[in-house]
Amino acid sequence: MPFEDFAAARLPALLRYAVLLCGDPELxxxxxxxxxxxxxxxxKRISRLDRPEAYVRTMVTNEFLSLRRRKVIKTVALTYDALDGPRAPITQGSTRGEAPGADPRGELWERLVTLPRQQRVVLVLRYYEGLSDGEIADTLGCRPGTVRGYASRALATLRVELTGQPVLSMGEKP
Structure with missing residues (x-):
């Protein structure tokens, strides 16, 4: 497939993915x-890969993760308008990997941009892109256990921020 065809076909999905990562449509x-x-x-090399879209998504992820090293960025709260509409209807029991009942206009998505970058990337890849822990690990260049750790910490942080309830340690009673 010529690069121009690939870019035209994947551009909307890559832009939505990048907006979810950084919360700023311009960035x-x-x-x-x-x-x-x-x-x-x-x-020439990328087009021969089994999944060139995964490779380019990894490039976008790495570009996002390296921003702090290159320049200062401003944080902008993610809004529904920035997504150009939802990727697909988000309903209870969705099969596309979205968090069940998630509303991209809600408080959850506003809090997502406050997470550390690695944690944010893991949640976006898991719940928006629908990737497995192994695929996320390949994208980030780490082990699946590290991915699960990032996801666990991110979800615990969001749980505390959204509900106000602290996360309990094992054996601790509420």
């Missing part, structure tokens, strides 16, 4: 643009 466009420029240069 998301920059992340995707930088990643696609790098992918174009390497397209």
């Amino acid at each position: 998301a466009r920059d992340l995707v643009q930088e990643s696609l420029i790098r992918a174009l240069v390497r397209w």
